[in-house]
Amino acid sequence: MPVSLILAAGGFGTRFLPPPEIAANQPQNGLPSKLFYPLNGKTILEKTIEPFLSIAEISEIVAVLPLEQVSWFNALARKKGWKKARGVRGGRTRAESVYNGLKITDAGNELVMVHDAARPLIHKDLVRQLILRSKSADGIILGKKVVPTIKKVRDCTVESTVDRSELFEAETPQIMKRKYLLKAYQRKESFKATDESSLLESIGRTVQVLAHDGWNPKITTYQDLKLVQAALNQSRETRSGFGTDIHRLVAK
Numbered sequence: 001m002p003v004s005l006i007l008a009a010g011g012f013g014t015r016f017l018p019p020p021e022i023a024a025n026q027p028q029n030g031l032p033s034k035l036f037y038p039l040n041g042k043t044i045l046e047k048t049i050e051p052f053l054s055i056a057e058i059s060e061i062v063a064v065l066p067l068e069q070v071s072w073f074n075a076l077a078r079k080k081g082w083k084k085a086r087g088v089r090g091g092r093t094r095a096e097s098v099y100n101g102l103k104i105t106d107a108g109n110e111l112v113m114v115h116d117a118a119r120p121l122i123h124k125d126l127v128r129q130l131i132l133r134s135k136s137a138d139g140i141i142l143g144k145k146v147v148p149t150i151k152k153v154r155d156c157t158v159e160s161t162v163d164r165s166e167l168f169e170a171e172t173p174q175i176m177k178r179k180y181l182l183k184a185y186q187r188k189e190s191f192k193a194t195d196e197s198s199l200l201e202s203i204g205r206t207v208q209v210l211a212h213d214g215w216n217p218k219i220t221t222y223q224d225l226k227l228v229q230a231a232l233n234q235s236r237e238t239r240s241g242f243g244t245d246i247h248r249l250v251a252k
Contacts (some may be wrong), residue, residue, distance in 0.1 A: 002059040003131060003175070004105035005052055009035055009045065009117035010064045010090025010097035033069060035117055037225060040232050044219060045073075046080075047120035053082060055124060057131050062105055063117065064090040064097040095193045099185050102178075113175040114196050118219045121228065122173065130175045130210055138205040139176030141197045143168035144212060168209055170195055171216050180205045 035045040042050075045063075052058050063073055065087050073087035088104055090097030098114055105112065111134055115122065126142060133140050146167035152159045174196045184190050184199035193199050197207045219225050 001057065001111060001131075001135065002106070002109045003057050003111045003113050004102075004109040004178070005058050005061045005113045005115065005173075006098055006101040006105065007049065007061060007063040007115055007117045008090075008094055008097055008172075009033075009069075010066060010094065033066070034219060034222075034225070039120060039225070039229060044120050044225070045117055046076075048115070048117050048122070049082070049085065051122055051124045051127065052115070053084075055127055055131075057128075058113070059084060059109060060106055061085040062101040063087045064101040066090060091191075093191060094195075095185075095191045095199070098196065099191070102181065102185070105178075107178075110178055111175055112178045112181055113173050115173040116218055119172060119216055120219065121231075122216055123214065126210070126212060126214070126216075127173055130173055133208065133210060134175045134177075137208045138180055139174065139197055139200045139207045140210055141174040141195075141207060142171040142212060142216065143209040144171060144216075145169075168211065170197060171218075176200055176205075176207075 035048075036043050038044075039047050049061065049063070052061060061082070061084055063085065065073055067089045070087040070089055073085075076082075077085040077087070088101055091100050102112060111131070113127075113130070130140050130142065146164045146169060148164075150162040150164055150167065152162055172195075176196060180200050180203065181196060184203045184205075187202060190199050190202065193202075200207050215231070217224060217228055219228060
């Protein structure tokens with residue numbers, strides 16, 4: 001079953017504040033976006049898109065970007081041979097950006113997947129699991145159980161401790177039936193939504209959670225980028241040492 005992927009990359013990363021000496025030395029092609037900062041020899045955006053390129057079910061990838069970045073992305077896609085990827089102008093909010101992408105995706109694809117372009121560590125196996133389970137669901141999101149103790153606070157005073165046993169952090173990718181996402185966008189208030197699963201919830205559709213215990217961070221600040229880089233470097237660490245290997249040199 002073919003899937004349309006929308007990469008949410010419409011923001012300018014206003015909370016991404018690298019030190020001035022770092023920002024001055026980063027080649028961003030004149031484009032003010034955190035997604036063009038390097039991560040292990042590639043841009044964050046390239047690292048994010050690569051796992052999806054080899055998934056056969058994903059027939060197209062639409063990156064929603066600020067207007068001045070669209071032509072740059074399309075040129076990059078041609079250079080890299082990303083035949084199923086193209087860029088389109090985003091909107092003023094995340095929901096508007098996703099809707100702009102949704103309007104130009106293949107109407108024949110029953111499923112639509114949305115992923116944050118600032119989540120470069122997504123694993124292909126999780127994407128495939130979402131696609132497999134989506135065949136029998138209105139929508140499915142990737143989620144992680146909340147671990148910290150959560151307090152409900154009013155006027156700097158704790159009112160109660162929230163039961164975290166039923167709490168999950170909503171992550172991306174999120175995948176859903178196209179017809180339900182389109183229906184949700186018919187409501188004006190939908191353009192204020194912060195994720196796609198809440199849109200389905202608003203029209204009474206059921207959203208399931210694929211729970212995982214991995215690390216799927218969203219790079220929001222420069223410190224987030226440093227943490228992701230450190231984790232990648234640690235996973236590539238090599239060690240050397242001495243050993244012996246004994247062989248018989250002549251026949252007995």
